[in-house]
Amino acid sequence: MEIMLETRNLTKKIKGQMILENVSIKVEKGKIYGLLGPNGAGKSTLLKVITKVMNCTSGDIFFEGKSMCTEDLKKVGAIIEHPAIYPNLTAYENLEVLTVLLNIDKRRIDYVLKIVGLEDTNKKLARNFSLGQFLFSADDVFKTVDVLSGGEKVRLSFVKLLLQHANMLILDEPTNGLDPLGIQELRELIKEFSKKGITVIISSHILSEIKQIADKIGIINNGHLIYEANNSDEMDLEKLFLEVIKKDVKNND
Numbered sequence: 001m002e003i004m005l006e007t008r009n010l011t012k013k014i015k016g017q018m019i020l021e022n023v024s025i026k027v028e029k030g031k032i033y034g035l036l037g038p039n040g041a042g043k044s045t046l047l048k049v050i051t052k053v054m055n056c057t058s059g060d061i062f063f064e065g066k067s068m069c070t071e072d073l074k075k076v077g078a079i080i081e082h083p084a085i086y087p088n089l090t091a092y093e094n095l096e097v098l099t100v101l102l103n104i105d106k107r108r109i110d111y112v113l114k115i116v117g118l119e120d121t122n123k124k125l126a127r128n129f130s131l132g133q134f135l136f137s138a139d140d141v142f143k144t145v146d147v148l149s150g151g152e153k154v155r156l157s158f159v160k161l162l163l164q165h166a167n168m169l170i171l172d173e174p175t176n177g178l179d180p181l182g183i184q185e186l187r188e189l190i191k192e193f194s195k196k197g198i199t200v201i202i203s204s205h206i207l208s209e210i211k212q213i214a215d216k217i218g219i220i221n222n223g224h225l226i227y228e229a230n231n232s233d234e235m236d237l238e239k240l241f242l243e244v245i246k247k248d249v250k251n252n253d
Contacts, residue, residue, distance in 0.1 A: 003065070004030075005068075006024075006025070007050065008060045009023070011056060011058045012056050028199070031194065031216060032213050033201045033214065033218065034211075034213065034217045035204070036210055036217060037219060039205060042221075042222070043172070047170050047201065050068075052068075074165075075167050077169045079172060092109070096109065104163065169202075170201045171200065173203055173205070174202065175206060175209060202214070208237075211231065211235070211237045216229070222248065222252065227240070
């Protein structure tokens, strides 16, 4: 078992309030780790600390067996809250900007577009992307990114993650704004990432989605990791989730 990412006793306080307390997780290389919890449980804060959007108050983060540093973030693609997209550019122009910022060979754009089935749409504006095949209908071809829905911005962000050679993806509630078809397409895409050896950490409050894709599941509540185990066909995740949350609430009364 090769560990891609490990946190040890991560703690985060904001204005004296404990947001995370002694959170320790292990994420295996090439696996999908599903992070569950109610809204406000600390999921997003944990992912922000891992990606160094926030500094931890105490604790350690290890990436590929060594203490995680800023350089390691080049190998990590993250979608946390609002994806970084330039609203007045086309999708292709957004990708061109990224190649300049990260010093990536521009030819990789066409390679990535081919992977996701976009080679014939590179001149379309981002409005025209979908998730599985990344293809929208062409009726809004001349609209710019500023008219994208939240789900469509997530879709474009996935193309950007592929472009930057990420070998670990951190996704915070990526199904927000997606319709049922988009959610299904996203699920299949994440599975494909895992098959290619890319490690995925995905947070959600939708139990059924995590149940279908995760290899390992962690449940966080009130800033504490209260459950962690491998997923299995026999697991009744809804029942388990309710039981561990109720037990945690009772223990803290």
